[in-house]
Amino acid sequence: MSSPRLYLIDGSSYIYRAYYAIRHLSNSRGMATNAVYGFTSMLLKIIRDEQPDYLAVVFDSRGPTFRTEIYPEYKANRAAMPEDLVPQIPLIKRVVQGFRLAAFEEPGYEADDIIATLARKASAEGLEVTVVTGDKDLMQIVDERVSLLDTMKDKRFGPAEVGERFGSPDKVVEVQALAGDSSDNVPGVPGIGEKTAKLLIDQFGDLESLLSRLDQIRQPKRRANLEQFADQARLSRRLVTLVDDLPLELDREVLTPGEPDREQLTELFRECEFQRLLDEFSSDPQAVAGSYRAVLSEADFEQLLQRLEAAERFCFDTETTGLDPLRDELVGLSFAVEAGQAWYLPLGHYYLGAPPQLDRELVLKRLAPLFADPEKGKIAQNAKFDALVLHHAGLTLEGLVFDPMLASYLARPAAKSHGMDAMAAELLGYRPIKFEEVCGKGKNRISFAEVEIERAVTYAAEDANITLRLAEILAPLLEETGQEKLFREVELPLEQLLTRMEITGVRIDADFMAGLSREFSDKLQALESGIHQLAGGPFNVASPKQLGEVLFERLKLPKGKKTRTGWSTDVEVLNKLAEDHEIARLILDYRSLAKLKGTYTDALPKLIHEESGRIHTSFNQAVTATGRLSSSDPNLQNIPIRSEEGRRIREGFIPEPGCLMLSADYSQVELRLLAHMAEETTLKEHFCSGEDIHRRTAAEVFGVFPEMVSDEMRRSAKAINFGVIYGISAFGLAKQLGIGRKEAQEYIDGYFARYPKIRAFMDKCIAEAKEHKYVTTLLGRRCAVPEIDSKNGAIRGYAERNAINYPVQGSAADLIKLAMLRVQRRIDAEELSSRMVLQVHDELVFEVPEGELEEMRTLVKEEMETALELDLPLVVDVGVGKNWREAH
Structure with a gap:
């Protein structure tokens, strides 16, 4: 029978290895977790791969050791522990506790001394000892029963392997006494490295024998160094020799790995947001679950109604036949009043053998007052979707x-997802039932209406229960992070406004779009003919493979770059070629026009709702890093405004008969916010005087009178003004303006010389990001910058540019949201019929009855320009027209 095996993990070595192995990992609060995750993964690998009988993790203790007492310079050259590693050490020790593993730490001694002591005792008791480390100092304890395992190199060191390097394990300290150790600042003897030291010890046996026979050293300089630094060598030997007789007990019961403390691990992994580990070590998955009931009888329904009516607030969720809330049908509703209990009320399940369900009209009629009561609090995950579903079913959501x-x-x-499943895993340590597990996927996917009610109950009721539990965890977190006011006064009311806007939708002229699509088709054919003529023959212009072969093999154009699938023909490559080759310019025009045709003129008419006759985009509120809204299905925020074709598409957005389109757009809002936030007096004065800001900046940077500023100067100043917000580099500016990098750097230097507080503001933003892993907007919104300390220069540079841009862009996002809310409140208060239909970046678009035009023009401008109090005026340009293009 083999001997019992003890594994001793050099915890301190493991921590640093884990830290540097995974450099970029943090939780949603910006707390670094890379070392914790790496350490845990490495620890689990040892437990699973090696299956030790006994296991202990050994750590260095804080404070001085006996070695620093005899030699204060010992390890003095080591850099301080990385700032983001320091707070991870207690978490790592909690990992060890959570896995119920023995841990050792001894004041005044290093982890190596503890390991040496435990290994000697265990070896004497007949155990086989494996020390998990990459530290060569521990090679001195290797013998027939003690070996080292370097998991990073996947190599084990026994006496033979140590002998290859040092001669034998008992020679390790002798060699190190001579060679020293630069990593620990052990001095050794100058001029003697490890190879020379090994030769000397091989010849003389040990340090003292060598020092007593220096007359046999033939090299004069080496002999002189050994004579002069003999005491230093003896000191070095004391420093590298491990203590193996510490008063430690080898208690096999303590060293036996126990069952993991799942409750402790769940709490820790939830704090660190380790989803995979949470899935594996969740303390009790069923603890999050609860008692779920189907509501199939009138008595059950009455009981549910009584609970909802008595409750101060309730959580609800909807189940539908699809993902389009304004087209798909309501299948059922789930409710939760307190965590652990939930009901599912099926209304539209149809399958062979489906039980009778309550009358849909009657149920919705009874529920309508509850949903419409503004005093009855409602909780819902992605509530806008559920509000739209209820609207489609004839109900209104208030409260x-x-x-x-x-x-x-x-x-x-910084959380990667704010979806319910991801939050449940991270915050509750629970994996909810996935939709695919209930409805299948791909060609086998069925509608939720076809799911058996018995299965639907658990899935649907669980959603309401989990949502309620998440609300209970996140509510105090809002307070803790200072986001409560922003949540209550901006985001939550905005969600309800966006619901109204999505219900309203926007009207398009389908006939105009069809005509424009035909026009684009003619232009595409003409472009294709031109491309074929320049290419010397026909080919599929839409095929990147064929295009690459034509450009770089048939035409032999320069600057081609290969990818795994062939020649690259991306925008960057084509833009470079377009400087000298007409075919590249035509290809860029072709691609741009084809995208407009496919994305807008062909697609938009197909999205017109059959009942409303309008298009209903989705405004996404929890996607971007800065708080900006995005638009999808269809995306109406990316219609290009600079190209004539893009502007033509906007002509197709029209109001109802008797109405006009009104567009209100903030003028240079991010520059104004930058001037305010940086407290840059000169720039603020320019805005207050109403000057052309780009012309004034050009005058400042180039040192001329405003009247002398050329169009080229103004163009350069405009590029600098907007580029600064995005942390533009000399390289980026040079590329944008087509000038040399040195000249671009001079422009930037001139800009900061005239506006020094902007440079100070940028530095402040980067410092804030480095301290907190986030930056803040004027309203206190946190914008995560988790990669700000990346060792990768490109990643760190990108993060630094974000740290500069996010506070400004995020403040602009906050501003437009405040403006939307203020404008809508005025519209409601004055009982106007005008409707807000679109939000695109810094622009709001309204459908306004002709009789309300002047009132709305004044109202919108007033509310938008006073939405946020700044040290300089906000300016809003208002336009009106028969379509969106005319208005803008």
Whole structure:
């Protein structure tokens, strides 16, 4: 029978290895977790791969050791522990506790001394000892029963392997006494490295024998160094020799790995947001679950109604036949009043053998007052979707008090997802039932209406229960992170406004779009003919493979770059070629026009709702890093405004008969916010005087009178003004303006010389990001910058540019949201019929009855320009027209 095996993990060595192995990992609060995750993964690998009988993790203790007492310079050259590693050490020790493993730490001694002591005792008791480390100092304890395992190199060191390097394990300290150790600042003897030291010890046996026979050293300089630094060598030997007789007990019961403390690990992994580990070590998955009931009888329904009517607030969720809330049908509703209990009310399940369900009209009629009561608090995940579903079913949602998705978006900006499943895993340590597990996927996917009610109950009721539990966790987190006010006063009311806007939709002229599509087709054919003529023959212009072969093999154009699938023909490559080759310019025009045709003129008419006759885009509130809204299905925020074709598309957006389109757009809002936030007096004065800011900046940077500024100077100043917000580099500016990098750097230097507080503001933003892993907007919104300390220069540079840009862009996002809310409140207060239909970056678009035009023009401008109090005026340009293009 083999001997019992003890594994001793050099915890301090493991910590640093884990830290540097995974450099970029943090939780949603910006707390670094890379070392914790790496350490845990390495620890689990040892446990699973090696399956030790006994296991202990050994750590260095804080404070001085006996070695620093005899030699204060010992390890003095080591850099301080990285700042983001320091707070991870207690978490790593909690990992060890959570896995119920023995841990050792001894004041005044190093982990190596503890390991040496435990290994000697264990070896004497007949155990086989494996020391998990990459530290060569521990090679001195290797013998027939003690070996080292370097998991990073996947190599084991026994006596033979140590002998290859040092001669034998008992020679390790002798060699190190001579060679020293630069990593630990052990001095050794100058001029003697490890190879020479090994030769000397091989010849003389040990340090003292060598020092007593120096007359046999033939090299004069080496002999002189050994004579002069003999005491230093003896000191070095004391420093590298491990203590193996510490008063430690080898208690096999303590060293036996126990069952993991899942409750402790769940709490820790939830704090660190380790989803994979949470899935594996969740303390009790069923603890999050609860008692779920189907509501199939009138008595059950009455009981549910009584609970909802008595409750101060309730959580609800909807189940539908699809993902389009304004087209798909309501299948059922789930409710939760307190954590652990939930009901599912099926209304539209149809399958062979489906039980009778309550009358849909009657149920919705009874529920309508509850949903419409503004005093009855409602909680829902991604509540806008559910509000739209209810609207489509004939119900109105009022009284929304909490949406976990929005709360997470504000309180946990670095979280990878604010979806319910991801939050449940990270915050509750629970994996909810996935939709695919109930409805299948791909060609086998069925509608939720076809799911058996018995299965639907658990899935649907669980959603309401989990959402309620998430709300209970996230509510105090909003307070803790200072996001409560932003949540209550901006994001939550905005969600309800966006619901109204999505219900309203925007009207398009389908006939105009069809005509424009035909026009684009003619232009595409003409472009294709021109491309074929320049290419010397026909080919598929839309095929990147064929295009690459034509450009770089047939035409032999320069600057081609290969990818795994062939020649690259991306925008960067084509833009470079377009400087000298007409075919590249035509290809760029072709691609741009084809995208407009496919994305807008062909697609938009197909999205017109059959009942409303309008298009209903989705405004996404919890996606971007800065708080900006995005638009999808269709995306109406990316219609190009600079190209004539893009502007033509906007002609197709029209109002109802008797109405006009009104567009209100903030003028240079990010520059104004930058001037305010940086407290740059000169720039603020330019805005206050109403000057052309780009012309004035050009005058400042180039040292001329404003009247002498050329169009080229103004263009350069405009590029600098907007580029600064995005942390533009000399390289980026040079590329944008087509000038040399040195000249571009001079422009930037001139800019900061005239506006020094902007440079100070940028430095402040980067410092804030480095301290907190996030930056803040004027309203206190946190924008995560988790990669700010990346060792990768490109990643770190990108993060630094974001740290500069996010506070400004995020403040602009906050501003437009405040403006939307203020404008809508005025419209409601004055009982106007005008409707807000679109939000695109810094622009709001309204459909306005002709009789309300002047009132709306004044109202919108007033509310937008006073939405935020700044040290300089906000300016809004208002336009009116028969279509969006005319208005803008």
